[in-house]
Amino acid sequence: MRKKIITYLVVSVFTLFISCKKQEQDTIEVEEIETSQNSPTKFKNSALSNAGKIEIGVIYTDTVQYVEFNDNYDDFLVIVNKGKDTIALIYNYNDPKFIKGDQLEIKWKIDSLRPAGDPTHLDYVEYLVTAKRIGERSSFMHEFNNLPLKKMPITENTSFDSFIEAEDMKNINPEPFNLSFVYKNWYVKGYNFKAISGYRINLSKEFYSVVLTVKKGDHEMETNLINYDLKGNIIDFKLIAYDEIAEGFFRSTSLLEKNKVTIKNIEFTDEGHESTDVFKINVDGKIRIQTIDEVLINDVISQLGLKKQNIKQSLIAQKLINNSNETIIVIPEIVEETQEYFSLNTHIVIYNNELQKITHKYFESHKTNDWVSDAIRLDGITIEKMNYRVKENTHAFGISVDYFGSSRVNPYHKHLLSLFVKENEKLINILHNYIFEENLAEWNGACEGEFQDKKTKFIFTTDITNEYYDIIVKKTITKTTNFETEIGDCDYNEEIKRETSVLKFDGNEYK
Structure with missing residues (x-):
C-alpha cells in the first residue's frame, strides 16, 4: 500500500536539478x-x-x-x-x-x-x-552577471528619493533571485511587490552576493543583502535599507564592508530614536548579529593593526571601568602555536566607548611576559574586579594569568598578578607577574604525598616611596602531608607558616 501524500503549505528550498545529458521535453x-x-x-x-x-x-x-x-x-x-x-x-x-x-x-x-x-x-x-x-526561468548566473558591480565600502541609503524619474526604476526579474523565498507573499494578489534596482558585490569566492531593492505597494521600499550559494540557492538575507512615505516616520540605512554590515535605524517621531546594529557576514555566507562586546573587540583589533586570525580568541578579556565610559581590554596576539604549545604577545588597552577609540595602551613581547603555554598550560587571563589605590588620586587595575600543570601525581597551579596605571597615553606596568597564589604537590595518586599552598594578601599603607604607597605582603603557606595509617585510612598533618614582607616602588615598578 502507499503512504498518504500531504499537500505542503510551507515553502521549502529544494535542490536544483540540472543534468547535462537530459533531453528536455515541453x-x-x-x-x-x-x-x-x-x-x-x-x-x-x-x-x-x-x-x-x-x-x-x-x-x-x-x-x-x-x-x-x-x-x-x-x-x-x-x-x-x-x-x-x-x-x-x-x-x-x-x-x-x-x-x-x-x-x-x-x-x-x-x-x-x-x-x-x-x-x-x-x-x-x-x-x-x-x-x-x-x-523557462532565466538562469541565476545570467541575471546575476547583468547586475552592475559595486566596490566596497558602500553606503546603502536607497529611498524613494533615489527614483525621481519613472525610468530610474529597473524591471528586475524576481524569479532567478528567488525573491518569493525572501517575501512569502510575493505572488499573492494585493501585495504588489516589484524589484526595481540592484547590484552585485564581491564578499567571497565561496558564495554570491547581491543587493536588491523591492517596492512594496505604493508606500514602502526595502533593500536586502542576499547571499547565494554557487548553485544560486539563497543562503541568507538581511534588510539593510528601508524607506516609507505613508507617514515618513521610519528610515534605515547601512554601511556595507567586506565582512560586516552596520545598519542604522532612525525613527522620526517627537521623541526620536536611533539605533545601530552590526551584523557579521560569516565565511559560509550566513549573516548574524554581533554583540556590543564583539563590535568593541573587533574595533580594538582593527585599531591595533592586528589580524583577527592571529588573536587567541579564547583568552581575550574585557571589563568596563566603574563610573566611567572606558573599557579595559586584553588582546593576546599569537606568535607561535602548535597542538600542545603557544606563545603570546601582550596587548592591553583602555578604550573610550563614547569616542570609540583607544586612549591608552601597553605592549609586551612573548620573550618577557611569560605568556607561554606548554606542559604548564596557560589557562586564563582575567581583569581583576578590585582596583588598587597605589597613590593619592591614582588607582591601578590588575591583570591576572593562571597556569595549570597537567600531571595527576604532580599537580600545579600558579596565579600571577600584574598592576597597571594610566600615564599620558600609555599604560605603565608597576607590578610585573607577581606570584600571588601557588599550589603544588607530589603524591602517589591515592593518599601519600606532600601538598603546598601559598596565598597572598596585599595591604596598601600610607608610607610612600617614590610617590607610591608601600605594600605590605602577607603570605600564608600551608604544607600538608598525607599518609596511610596502620588500618589503611588516609590521614594528614598540616603545618601553617606565615610570612610578611614589603614591596616598594623603585621608580619603575614594585619590588
Whole structure:
C-alpha cells in the first residue's frame, strides 16, 4: 500500500536539478486514471484552485512554477509552487525533466488514495494529468552577471528619493533571485511587490552576493543583502535599507564592508530614536548579529593593526571601568602555536566607548611576559574586579594569568598578578607577574604525598616611596602531608607558616 501524500503549505528550498545529458521535453501526459466509483461528488478546497469546493475527477487547468520531482515516496510526486503555496501532485511516472523555476501549464484532478498501512481509510489528493512548459526561468548566473558591480565600502541609503524619474526604476526579474523565498507573499494578489534596482558585490569566492531593492505597494521600499550559494540557492538575507512615505516616520540605512554590515535605524517621531546594529557576514555566507562586546573587540583589533586570525580568541578579556565610559581590554596576539604549545604577545588597552577609540595602551613581547603555554598550560587571563589605590588620586587595575600543570601525581597551579596605571597615553606596568597564589604537590595518586599552598594578601599603607604607597605582603603557606595509617585510612598533618614582607616602588615598578 502507499503512504498518504500531504499537500505542503510551507515553502521549502529544494535542490536544483540540472543534468547535462537530459533531453528536455515541453509536455508530459499520463494515462487516464480511473476515478473511484463511490467517491463524493465534492472535495475540500485545494491550494491549486480558488473556486471553492471542487468535483472529484474533474480536470482543472492551472499555471504553476516547477520545483522538483520526488521519487522518495511510494507515490512519486511532482512539486510545484502556486502563489505562496507549495503543492505535491501524484505522478507515478519517470522524472519529467523540467528545470526548477520553469513555468508550467498543468492539467490536474482530485482522486482517491488509500494510504499504506490503513486500507480502510480513503483519502483524496491531487493527481497530475498533463504538464506543459510555457516559460523557462532565466538562469541565476545570467541575471546575476547583468547586475552592475559595486566596490566596497558602500553606503546603502536607497529611498524613494533615489527614483525621481519613472525610468530610474529597473524591471528586475524576481524569479532567478528567488525573491518569493525572501517575501512569502510575493505572488499573492494585493501585495504588489516589484524589484526595481540592484547590484552585485564581491564578499567571497565561496558564495554570491547581491543587493536588491523591492517596492512594496505604493508606500514602502526595502533593500536586502542576499547571499547565494554557487548553485544560486539563497543562503541568507538581511534588510539593510528601508524607506516609507505613508507617514515618513521610519528610515534605515547601512554601511556595507567586506565582512560586516552596520545598519542604522532612525525613527522620526517627537521623541526620536536611533539605533545601530552590526551584523557579521560569516565565511559560509550566513549573516548574524554581533554583540556590543564583539563590535568593541573587533574595533580594538582593527585599531591595533592586528589580524583577527592571529588573536587567541579564547583568552581575550574585557571589563568596563566603574563610573566611567572606558573599557579595559586584553588582546593576546599569537606568535607561535602548535597542538600542545603557544606563545603570546601582550596587548592591553583602555578604550573610550563614547569616542570609540583607544586612549591608552601597553605592549609586551612573548620573550618577557611569560605568556607561554606548554606542559604548564596557560589557562586564563582575567581583569581583576578590585582596583588598587597605589597613590593619592591614582588607582591601578590588575591583570591576572593562571597556569595549570597537567600531571595527576604532580599537580600545579600558579596565579600571577600584574598592576597597571594610566600615564599620558600609555599604560605603565608597576607590578610585573607577581606570584600571588601557588599550589603544588607530589603524591602517589591515592593518599601519600606532600601538598603546598601559598596565598597572598596585599595591604596598601600610607608610607610612600617614590610617590607610591608601600605594600605590605602577607603570605600564608600551608604544607600538608598525607599518609596511610596502620588500618589503611588516609590521614594528614598540616603545618601553617606565615610570612610578611614589603614591596616598594623603585621608580619603575614594585619590588
